[in-house]
Amino acid sequence: MSTTIDTLRFATAGSVDDGKSTLVGRLLHDSKSVLADQLEAVAHASRNRGQDAPDLALLTDGLRAEREQGITIDVAYRYFATPRRRFILADTPGHVQYTRNMVTGASTAELAIILVDARNGVAEQTRRHAAVAALLRVPHVVLAVNKMDLIGYEEKEFDRIVEDFAGHAAELGLPGFTPIPVSALVGDNVVERSAHMDWYQGPALLEYLEDVPVGAEAADAPARFPVQYVIRDGEVRYYAGQLVSGTLRVGDRVTVHPSGEMSEITGIDVLGSETDVAFAPQSVSVRLADQRDVSRGDTITAGVDVPALTRDVRAAVCHLADRPLRVGDRVLVRHTTRTVKAIVKDLEGAAQLSANDLGRIALRAAEPLALDDYAVSRRTGAFILIDPADGATLTAGMAELNSRD
Structure with missing residues (x-):
């Protein structure tokens, strides 16, 4: 084989x-x-x-x-x-x-x-x-x-x-x-x-x-690299994770979200070996030209097609938990490797969402999320809601950035 x-x-x-x-x-x-x-x-x-x-x-x-x-x-x-x-x-x-x-x-x-x-x-x-x-x-x-x-x-x-x-x-x-x-x-x-x-x-x-x-979607989509680990080797920092979509090359100008800081890729390692280019969905480590403040939960992107940086999120959802989801509930939003606090602002007219319900919601996050529309990227347009009290998964969400109020 x-x-x-x-x-x-x-x-x-x-x-x-x-x-x-x-x-x-x-x-x-x-x-x-x-x-x-x-x-x-x-x-x-x-x-x-x-x-x-x-x-x-x-x-x-x-x-x-x-x-x-x-x-x-x-x-x-x-x-x-x-x-x-x-x-x-x-x-x-x-x-x-x-x-x-x-x-x-x-x-x-x-x-x-x-x-x-x-x-x-x-x-x-x-x-x-x-x-x-x-x-x-x-x-x-x-x-x-x-x-x-x-x-x-x-x-x-x-x-x-x-x-x-x-x-x-x-x-x-x-x-x-x-x-x-x-x-x-x-x-x-x-x-x-x-x-x-x-x-x-x-x-x-x-x-x-x-x-x-x-794999066509991952290859054709804009480059998105959520940072999972920061590895320090003396003065050198390696940012490790999975390239969830697109391509990264040595020499690419990149942007770190949500800070908006810019840098340049000086090295890419795949399975411990240096390479000039990485493709989704490879797991890689990336070195940048500058000592930027990059940590787990940040997303590195290349090119001009950047994600939306927003605290207000509208999404289609499927509620997974046995306990209902209601307006006013405080939740955690886990998006790629980033987790932030949020509150449920609206359920599109529904009083609540019960297990297996499909619906639409509006969230207000405490910190910005680097989101893509789910129609553009299934990986960086998806998130889950988590119960902050016990860590249980509540809801699966698909961001709709182009939806109208």
Whole structure:
């Protein structure tokens, strides 16, 4: 396997009983990403449930409580690889009360697979999952129409579902999506192309996952380097962290936020070796020409495209905590490596936000934040709200700097 192959992070979502866990299990099984002892454990559990064939859904429904209830209740992360690409899969639950889990799983994903049952078509939860994918600006979306075997592999039904989903996607402003007809139970169009659907000329699901472009957003976005550590070596200071977007080069003129001080890059180290250029999402250390007052939480940028420095933040949010969020609540805002105090000023007309609610809020921060619009950068446009009393995560936010009052 090549040492230069890239990694695709993707999330799966679907309504209850759409066959999502079976699809993920089939993907792992048919791509030969399941160890023999895991497969034997699944076969044993399936026999105990009176099933003749292994239930591949159990490969992802890993917790005993989940299996006994027949549902998936948390985000299950799976790692697998093919000769062409590595994959990090976030298998998210389908129930409406676990929308926050999908937000967690899809927040770092470059692709989302939204599953629908071919017999039922686009359901309410399908539309909700599409709304979350649009809210999170997931770059690529696959509409996997599952259980095609149960409708006789009928092309017209597939086309009807795709047309229905396309209308809803257009309303949400969701970018183009790729529809794929599959049967997770049988294996049609999951890893191998199906002989039952010769009318479908597109790729199997794994083919698409191996070919879809990754990392384009990070490479094309303006350079953003949140400082995580300051390393001192005598009189020399190294500013270490992850370059979350764009490119940095030795000789670049840079700005430190929020101070606004300017300097020049004199050195870049990657994995202990000096280099002339660094690309997102590499972890690097940077040396500057001047002894600037740079600390954890500052952001170094290059070029004229700088983030907005603001204390007033408007954002789309998904509330994650069981306790409600209300106007007047005092919170901590964690944005990249920076944490500042803030107060909730407005909830866009809502009395409060409860767990799994999607909404919009206005915050007033105690100190400036170097924010990008989430539509421009998913990394520097995102933040979380934290309870200052116990450190619990409350809300996930996506900054909307261009929103109107």
